[in-house]
Amino acid sequence: MSKSHAAHPDRLLPADPATRDIARRLLASVEDLPIISPHGHLDPTMFTTDEAFPNPTELLISPDHYLTRVLHSAGHSLADLGVGGHEVDPKAAWRIFCSNWHLYAGTATGYWVEQEFEHVFGIDPTRISAENADTIYDELNEILSRPDFRPRALAEEFNLEVLATTDDPLDDLAAHKQLRDDASFTTRVLPTFRPDAYTKMYKDGFAEGVEKLIQTAGGGKTGYAGYLEAMRNRRAYFIEAGATSADHGTHNTDSTPLSDAEAQRLLDKGMRGEATFEEALAFEANMTYRFAEMSQDDGLVMTLHPGVYRNHSASAFERFGADVGADIPFQLDYTRGLQPLLSAFGENPDFHFVMFTIDETVFSREIAPLAGYYPAAYAGAPWWFIDEIDAMNRFRQYTTGTTGFSRYSGFIDDTRAYCSIPVRHNTSRRVEAAYLARLVAEHRISEDRAAEAIVELIDASPRKVFKL
Amino acid sequence: MSKSHAAHPDRLLPADPATRDIARRLLASVEDLPIISPHGHLDPTMFTTDEAFPNPTELLISPDHYLTRVLHSAGHSLADLGVGGHEVDPKAAWRIFCSNWHLYAGTATGYWVEQEFEHVFGIDPTRISAENADTIYDELNEILSRPDFRPRALAEEFNLEVLATTDDPLDDLAAHKQLRDDASFTTRVLPTFRPDAYTKMYKDGFAEGVEKLIQTAGGGKTGYAGYLEAMRNRRAYFIEAGATSADHGTHNTDSTPLSDAEAQRLLDKGMRGEATFEEALAFEANMTYRFAEMSQDDGLVMTLHPGVYRNHSASAFERFGADVGADIPFQLDYTRGLQPLLSAFGENPDFHFVMFTIDETVFSREIAPLAGYYPAAYAGAPWWFIDEIDAMNRFRQYTTGTTGFSRYSGFIDDTRAYCSIPVRHNTSRRVEAAYLARLVAEHRISEDRAAEAIVELIDASPRKVFKL
Amino acid sequence: MSKSHAAHPDRLLPADPATRDIARRLLASVEDLPIISPHGHLDPTMFTTDEAFPNPTELLISPDHYLTRVLHSAGHSLADLGVGGHEVDPKAAWRIFCSNWHLYAGTATGYWVEQEFEHVFGIDPTRISAENADTIYDELNEILSRPDFRPRALAEEFNLEVLATTDDPLDDLAAHKQLRDDASFTTRVLPTFRPDAYTKMYKDGFAEGVEKLIQTAGGGKTGYAGYLEAMRNRRAYFIEAGATSADHGTHNTDSTPLSDAEAQRLLDKGMRGEATFEEALAFEANMTYRFAEMSQDDGLVMTLHPGVYRNHSASAFERFGADVGADIPFQLDYTRGLQPLLSAFGENPDFHFVMFTIDETVFSREIAPLAGYYPAAYAGAPWWFIDEIDAMNRFRQYTTGTTGFSRYSGFIDDTRAYCSIPVRHNTSRRVEAAYLARLVAEHRISEDRAAEAIVELIDASPRKVFKL
Structure with missing residues (x-):
């Protein structure tokens, strides 16, 4: 270790000496726990080939x-x-x-x-x-x-117990299966069902993708019935390959269901490239509801990542394509958008529904009240732009008063940067220790309870919420 | 007292030793002041019967x-x-x-x-x-x-000087009158005029309630004229029984007035059960304006509690009815919604208008600027989901820079839990001491001024704002 | 200096002793730097006449x-x-x-x-x-x-290096020219091009103003073409007189461009006083886009101050006119509103576009992600109601995780109160020292880096962003 500030054992802990001492003790109890990463964007073949970077x-x-x-x-x-x-x-x-x-x-x-x-x-x-x-x-x-x-050696070095990837519904999940059957590699690498490309009529390639999906997995059915059947079949395939969750990067939170006839009508328009943006969003909202409905049967955890204006810079999109940093959050409503879904399925404790946001304004106003009432609803960890030290602390401050420590997804690194995984999880552990130490220093909870809580937040929550 | 953290004399005070010392001194000056509770949900008959719980x-x-x-x-x-x-x-x-x-x-x-x-x-x-x-x-x-x-003995033990209840406009207020005339009970128990059930066409029982209201108190008038007359008459009745305020749990903040003809037209539709949700909201907005107008004459303080999606879980509502915890906040605008009301009446210093919110985003953006300009407008204490230690501190941090200490409603416990009253008010006193101590420690105000300010916030504000 | 708290050398610095020591050192390095005030509302003739107040x-x-x-x-x-x-x-x-x-x-x-x-x-x-x-x-x-x-002596006493005023496009800028040519006065007093009065059809006097603008500066052209030409000509005139920026107090952030034909049609309606509010906003949005387009050619920095409900109190406006404190912020979207403008011009590093807000909710959600991606986009300092100690600290906490220290406008006093200029800038310096000291105390950056960063924030940023 160097002598730089980056090596300081008290990094991210509170400056107040009494509070810092508490934080040190809390951190010590979780700093070496294995890493559970239930959502991210790594390529699983990195572990099958195990090539040098x-x-x-x-x-x-x-x-x-x-x-x-x-x-x-x-x-x-x-x-x-x-x-x-x-x-x-x-x-x-x-x-x-x-x-x-x-x-x-x-x-x-x-x-x-x-x-x-x-x-x-x-x-x-x-x-x-x-x-x-x-x-x-x-x-x-x-x-x-x-x-x-090498990737596999680092997985051991990082103490990486679970790592979920994000996968296309038509992916054959060969790498996941290979890793599952490889006793020499102990990290559990799970696929995650991510059907976004097949629900967004406003994206290029929608019709081709849906056609292929229905042909491949629709069980002989056609149209909207074949579409739903294909989704169900591919979810079953993912579950068979170890998946425990399905992730949905929706435009907004709307979850209003449509009648089958109306859904069929919109799907037809979408396949012909004639759907308006409003119609496309109505279809996407219907699918948010339908995926929750499927989870009632197949048990997949459902995570929702809404609210990003993708490819905000038209010129950068033309030159470099998607995912180059020009995605910008916008404001969202969760209370009204999710009412159809939660009112129908939120009372089911076996359904796990994780609400992510990059709009911090909904922490205390919407997410904590929803997660603090519905047995199915969980507050997702701060994500993307707010996966950051001060924002993570704000997340705790804005939600804990209503939710306590039991309605939390566990930390989500959501990363494409493999070597950042251990440091991101370490960051989270330090932030939780700092937050809990303040509650103890202010005599709001006992240090004994804080010591239990930090293990819940770091270790028990992701295992429970993601059904690991 | 036990030795648990819950008994610690410094609970909720800042961990920094120098700041904590200031906070201790500030707290000591208000911790034993009588409790003034100008808004809550207790049943006043608990004090007339005085039965054991x-x-x-x-x-x-x-x-x-x-x-x-x-x-x-x-x-x-x-x-x-x-x-x-x-x-x-x-x-x-x-x-x-x-x-x-x-x-x-x-x-x-x-x-x-x-x-x-x-x-x-x-x-x-x-x-x-x-x-x-x-x-x-x-x-x-x-x-x-x-x-x-017993309730009365506890009232004395709690040092409960004023307790306001929340009452239906047609309530006979018999318990309030009995308590007022009972010299052996020194807590002042006041009714509060809460006409929500008669302004929301979208609620069950609206037509029956309004019909009864007009018949009972309309002074022989009918239709919208009788409706307004009945409201005025019942407000007078409440004032006679000791009420100093009227509380309004509106859907949103809209306060756009309607012409009498338009209001009559909407009322007719509402009585026939034919009003759309938009029409119902327009009528409710008109009544928000009309109640403010009535306050110009009768002097009742007006408090507004908007922004809650009631009975979010359809299945829970069917099984358990209202008020079971499935009420979820949503986002609100105050600046535009309240413009008609404040532009008409906000310059009147004898009119007291208290703006509550459970949407924290309006603290610095809308509520503090409105309360810091209009003589009639006051920032209501954090309420419901944000009646919580960190959120109370945020309220101060987000409003004080614009409003100082003179535009505040005083603490509101808003509770159905009688035995929580002293501890909620104690929480508020500790939070104010912690906040003010930081300002003193940062040399932003003198400790002398902070010592005055904490008495203003805890004691003088509710007396002034609620005309007690 | 008195012995009051207001004279304390540690005012606004953190109470924690270790953090405070760091803050003291950081503050010492910038407290005596010259003042750069790139946006404000003083009258430049105060320096030409130099009369006693x-x-x-x-x-x-x-x-x-x-x-x-x-x-x-x-x-x-x-x-x-x-x-x-x-x-x-x-x-x-x-x-x-x-x-x-x-x-x-x-x-x-x-x-x-x-x-x-x-x-x-x-x-x-x-x-x-x-x-x-x-x-x-x-x-x-x-x-x-x-x-x-006297004003000039105070400018020296305040160490006022740059002071920008806010000026009407038809202003002759005589005072600015006189000051520029006066070697005895070393403060650089710059005009700022502020065309609001000529872009808002919903304001009194719009038609008269635009007519005069086109006649005076339209270069013989008429209609929308003359209007644009006049804007370009007057911007050139301002640049000649030393202006480096143009300021825009828009209703909202919309920047959707119109075709010339549509702009002409709306302008005609506006000149006849027949434009609806929606049409007026569409024209204003088009001009937000057009001013950005002009900046591509003439290099003027563009600053945007949206989101204020002006003259909220109708009665006060009748009696006292505008700018009496009855202006109230409302909620804004930046991501969608600014997409046309930033998508067209945001990738140009020579274009400087400063986004101000008085809606704090957009700090982490929209402003930081925009400023952290687009080379042209900068996060404007907290302004007006949020130009305040705790809010300035929140600004840092909500933006730095995404933007670091390089995407910031520098402090803006925006004031009509001349003698408040040194104390406002001093406040800003103390707030930055306090914020940076916490990062150092938490080992998030080294003290060496913090010492560089505070100079960047206080001195280098405004020079760079405002092209001084």
């Missing part, structure tokens, strides 16, 4: 829109960072990153990268600079070539 | 939706808790509560109940558990049978 | 709606405070202010005024009271008559 740029920079968007805001072209498959000299891209390292100070991404350098790669992050760019690149390259930095 | 379950659990919703979220049936009049073995319900006591840690309800046990009943709350459920039930039963735990 | 009331009270609204909320007539040009005995108005000094405790305005007394006028603010009103008035009057309290 190609180079620092392809591992750490090009695929991570958290990181590239900061450089982009400073005027650097995404093309020069290898985003969207653009060919790039990896050392040149790395130099851009190192030369702009000062931009990351204070950001969530900056903290994670710093922690990766310090605690995963053993490189003092205060060395990162334009001058040291090439040296660090070479050091990292050397590290990445070592056998103990 | 039947048992711990009927006193503490069944009627308190704050408490039962937590158990419900954990999968317990509301029926097993005696909600909605369901017959239940009180000891069995009590065991459910005690077995789930860990769920309440960190919640507002948990803190209040803990404080009640410690400071009202003298029972160490750390003893609550499945194992001790029956023993504690019996201990509480014994306590409740003692003369000093 | 008339009296304390006309300097400090009548023109400052932050201050008079507090007195108004307490029931004092704006007329008695000299608002809106009402004739008033300045000593009588001063007595009202001093008698109500307790109302300002805890407010942003109270803090600023207190600091002005202590640090600008050298008067212990704890002396302010009804009893001392006349004495303090006389003392201040004496001070204001001294040569070192």
Whole structure:
């Protein structure tokens, strides 16, 4: 460990000495627990092939829109960072990153990268600079070539017990099956059913995708009936391959069901490319309801990630495609949008419905009251832009008064950056310790209860909520 | 007093030693002031009959939706808790509560109940558990049978100077009159005019209620004229019985007035059960304006509690009726909705208009700017889901910069749980002390000024705003 | 310096001793830097005439709606405070202010005024009271008559390097030119192009103004073409006179462009006074887009101040006119409203677009994600109601995790109160020191990096963003 601030054992803990002492004790009880990651975006084949990561740029920079968007805001072209498959000299891209390292100070991404350098790669992050760019690149390259930095070795090093991926309904899940049958690899790698591409009429390729879905898995049925049947069949296939949850990145929270006739009518329009945006949203809302209905039968946990304006920058979308950092949150309503779904299924304790948000304003107003009443409803951990130290603390402050510690999804890293997994989970553990220590210091709960609560939050919650 | 954290004299005060010392001094100056409760939901006949409370379950659990919703979220049936009049073995319900006591840690309800046990009943709350459920039930039963735990004796013990109830416009207020004329009972028990049932066409029983209202109190007039006359007459009756305020639980904040002809037209549709939801809201908005207009003449303080989606769970409503915890806040606008009302009446300093919210996003954006400009407008204390330690502190942080300490309603317990009254008011006093101590520690106000301010917030504000 | 809390060297710094020590060191490095004020509402002729301020009331009270609204909320007539040009005995108005000094405790305005007394006028603010009103008035009057309290001398005393004013497009900017050519006055006084009066069809005088604008500066063109030409010409004139930015106080954030034909059609309706409110907003939105388009060519920084319901109190507007404190924020969307503008121009790093808000809910949800992606987009400093100690701290907490320290406009005082300028900027410096000290104390950034960051925030950001 270096002597930098990034190595300090009290990082993220409260400055007040008495509160910090409590936080230290709470943290110690969970810091070494295994990692449970029930939602993320890694490719499972990384564990079947177990190849060395190609180079620092392809591992750490090009695929991570958290990181590239900061450089982009400073005027650097995404093309020069290898985003969207653009060919790039990896050392040149790395130099851009190192030369702009000062931009990351204070950001969530900056903290994670710093922690990766310090605690995963053993490189003092205060060395990162334009001058040291090439040296660090070479050091990292050397590290990445070592056998103990292969994906499977790192999984063991990270103490990664469960890792869920996000998968297309038509994926054959071959990698997942292979890993499940491989006794030499102990991390449980689970698929997650993510049908978004087949529910959004306003996205390119909708009709082709749906046609293929129905043909492949509709059990001979056609139209809306075949569509629903295909969804049910593929969910069963995912469950067979180990899936415990289905994830839904919807435009908004609307969950108003349609009659079969109306759904068929809209599906027909969508297949012909004639649906208006409003009709497309009505169909998507119906499917949010229908997926909840399917969960009543097949038991898949349902997670909802709404409220993102995708590809906000038209010019960047044309040049680099989706997922380049130009996705911007917008304001959402949960109370009214989810009323049809929760009113129908929310009283069922065996149905697990996790509400994520990147609109913090709904924490105390909507999410905590919903999760604090409905047996099915859980407050999802802060996600994406608010997966960040202060925001995670606000999440606790805005929800706990209504929900306590039992209505929480557990921490979600939601990441494409493999080496950030241990540091993100560590961040979460420190934030929980800091929050709980304050409650103890203010005599709002006993330290004994806080010691139980932190284990609930870190370990018991994700196991329970995601049915692991 | 026990040795539990719940008994700690510094509970809720800041952990920083220097700030805590200031907070201790501020708290000491208000901790023993009498309780003024200008809005709540107790039944005034509890003081005329002065009967012993039947048992711990009927006193503490069944009627308190704050408490039962937590158990419900954990999968317990509301029926097993005696909600909605369901017959239940009180000891069995009590065991459910005690077995789930860990769920309440960190919640507002948990803190209040803990404080009640410690400071009202003298029972160490750390003893609550499945194992001790029956023993504690019996201990509480014994306590409740003692003369000093009758409602009137507790009122004295609680130092309860003023207690307002919430009453139907056609209530005869017999209990209030009896208490007013009873020199042996010194707590001032005031009725509050709450006409919601007669303004919401979208609620069952609207037509029958309005018909009865006009017949009973319309002074011989009919239609909308009789309706307004009846409202004026019943307000006068309430004022005669001691009322100083009228409370309005509206759907939203809209206060757009209608012409008499249009109001008559909508009322006719509502009486025939033919009004659309939009028409019903337009009529409700008109009445919000008309009640403000009436206050110009009769001087009743006007309080507004908008923004709750009532009976969100259709299935729970069918089984248990209203007020079972399935009410969920939604987002509101105050600036535009209240513009007609405030533009017409807000410049009148003798008109007192208190804006409550459970949508925290309007604190700094709308409520503080409105209360900091209009002589009539006051910021209502955090309510319901945000009547909670951290949220109360946020309320101060989000409003004080614009309003200072003079535009505040005073603390509102809004409770059905009699024994929680002293602990809720104590919570408020501690939160104010903690907040003000920080301002002093940061040299933003002098400690002398803070010592005045805390008395204003706790004692002078409710007396002034509610015209007590 | 007095011994009052207002003189304490640690004011606004954190109470925790270790964190405070860090904050002291950070503050020391920026406390004496020159003041850069890139947006405000002073009259530049104050520096050309350099006359003594008339009296304390006309300097400090009548023109400052932050201050008079507090007195108004307490029931004092704006007329008695000299608002809106009402004739008033300045000593009588001063007595009202001093008698109500307790109302300002805890407010942003109270803090600023207190600091002005202590640090600008050298008067212990704890002396302010009804009893001392006349004495303090006389003392201040004496001070204001001294040569070192003339505007130019104060500019030097305040270390005021840059001061931008806000100006009508048809202003001849004579004062600005005179000051630019006056080598004896070193403060750089810049005009700002503010075309609001010519873009809002719903405001009185729109048609007359636009007619004059086109005639004066349309270069012989007529209609919408002449209108755009006039805007371009006057922007060039402003740039010639030193302007680096254009400010836009729009109703909302909509930036949807119109075709020329549609814009012409709406302009015609607006000129005839026949445009609906929706049409007026559509035209305003189009102009938001067009001004951004002009900035691509002429390089003016574009700042946007949306979301205020102006003249909320109809009766006050009739009596006192605009800008009397009855302006109330309302909720806004930035993600969707600004999509046309940012999608078209946001990728241009030479275009500087500063997003202000008084709706705090958009900090983490919309402003930080936009500023953290688009090279053109910057997060504007908290403004108006949220230009306040706790809100400024919240701004940092809600944005830094996504934006770091490089996407910030620099502090904006936005003031009509000349003597508040140094204390407002000092407030900002203390808030930044307090925020950064916490990050250091929590080992989230190194103290070295924090020491660089505070200089960036205070000094480098406004220079860079406003192209100074």
